[in-house]
Amino acid sequence: MKVYGVTISPNVRKVLAALEIKGLEYEQISVLPGTKTPEFLAISPRGFIPAFGDGDFHISDSSIIIEYIEAMHPETSLIPSNPQDRAKCRWLEEYAGSVLFPACAVVFQEVVLQPNFYKQKTDEARVATALNETLPPIFDYLEDQAPENGFFFGENIGLADISVVSPIINAEFGKFHIDDARWPKMAAMVKRIKAHPVFVKLLMEEEKTIMGIISGELVAS
The missing domain is CATH 1.20.1050.10 (Glutathione S-transferase Yfyf (Class Pi); Chain A, domain 2)
Known part of the structure; x- marks a missing residue:
């Protein structure tokens, strides 16, 4: 799994924390806010960080990324069951x-x-x-x-x-x-x-x- 962004972004930090709490392996790729290169826009169409990759699957927005991580790796859940x-x-x-x-x-x-x-x-x-x-x-x-x-x-x-x-x-x-x-x-x-x-x-x-x-x-x- 790859996380695109810089750690001092609150939303990037949020995703990294979720991955760390779950004990999952990932690679962080430094991308500054406002990056509009064709390569990054292919991953994050609005140019926002964080963006996320899991193999050939890519998505952006911290809430959606964490929803995906939670669904794929439900152990050590971040969300209450009640x-x-x-x-x-x-x-x-x-x-x-x-x-x-x-x-x-x-x-x-x-x-x-x-x-x-x-x-x-x-x-x-x-x-x-x-x-x-x-x-x-x-x-x-x-x-x-x-x-x-x-x-x-x-x-x-x-x-x-x-x-x-x-x-x-x-x-x-x-x-x-x-x-x-x-x-x-x-x-x-x-x-x-x-x-x-x-x-x-x-x-x-x-x-x-x-x-x-x-x-x-x-x-x-």
Whole structure:
């Protein structure tokens, strides 16, 4: 199996985490967002990352990729079997992708990528809006959903957990910190997820990329 994308993308990280949790072998092929080469568009028609290959089969979109992986390798399931929990898990994945991710992406884009990668000035007003207006109600909602202990659906890490934590990691690269007085359950759960061996491994591998961006060694061509 092959995953096309860069690890610092939340959606790529989400797919890699799923493969790691299941203990599956894969190859990661570095492809930057916005790549529009004919070869990549043949795999990912919209040019989005991640894209995924399993032999001659190719598909894109992190949710669909994980759905495929789950169907092909149901052992160590990432999705609860209880119908209500299963639906709630899918909802949290959707919420993380459509609501949480865009807000976290603003922080990462403006604080990390704009000054260090694109050599452009950070839009401080845009960052302030994300931090002070957009993200707080999102975390208020997630705080209501988060468990006191363990993960969203028990003692095993799963799809909801990796979907929610991945964009938060990018916001943290942009110096965002979860207020553990206001959102104690979320702050604790994010720490638990990041302490999971799968995320320890992935974040160690990402460190060189992030340091390369921050140091200016990696810039947009």
